[in-house]
Amino acid sequence: MMAGKGFTRIYNLSGGIKAWNSEVAVGPPELGLELFDGAESAEQTIIVGYGLEQGLREFYLDMQQNVDDKEAKELFQMLADIELLHQKQLLKLYDQVTGTSMPEDTFEKEKVQPAMEGGLTTAQYLERFSPDLESKLDILSLAISIEAQALDLYQRAADKADQEDVSSILRHIANEERTHINKLTQYLDAMA
């Protein structure tokens, strides 16, 4: 999110405030800010966005299995449902931008999957960032950082979109991701 705004030297403080207080180096999960490069066309943004929504949805459904708390389960289910809605909106947008009418499975197979090649699966991704899945705090922190990526992607795409209607749909989805972040942070606050 920050790299796109001219920040060139960004460091994640590993271990966060805890490591700072105790002044020892620990090996914590890297749940900090991550960035991604942006140079996507409107069409590419939609494809990438669709993949991202799919990932978010998988992530939330996965996390839902990992928490016992009823309220947290409901929160993750709700977030997963909204991501599904976003996928539908994005597919509609793709048809509109490209002037095609692509069935969902064809779109996923021919466009989304190739675009996502070479990446990590959700499981590998989680392993790499190794959140403590017993810790709601870790799960929520990871979810917030993922939503922040999504928000950033949509916002940049909306700014770049030539057509006003494309831009407004992307902005709408961006705002929903922002709402998600706020919901997640409220939940974090309530836990504290």
Next chain:
Amino acid sequence: MLWKQFFTPVTSIDANQAKKLVLDEGADNVTFLDVRQPKEYMAGHIPASHLIPMGELDKRLGELDPNKPVVVY
């Protein structure tokens, strides 16, 4: 879902490296950015860090100097 498209992990530094950064650059030339919630910030934070909760970060980046190194926690 494959994630490589979205995430380029930021360089992680530990507390000692962060302190060395402050020594090398001068305390005024390093920004510590606290992206946690205000409650957590109040409970304890790195001295002189700037609080911008994650949910507000995109709108408030203008408060920070992009030319200075930023240590995020």
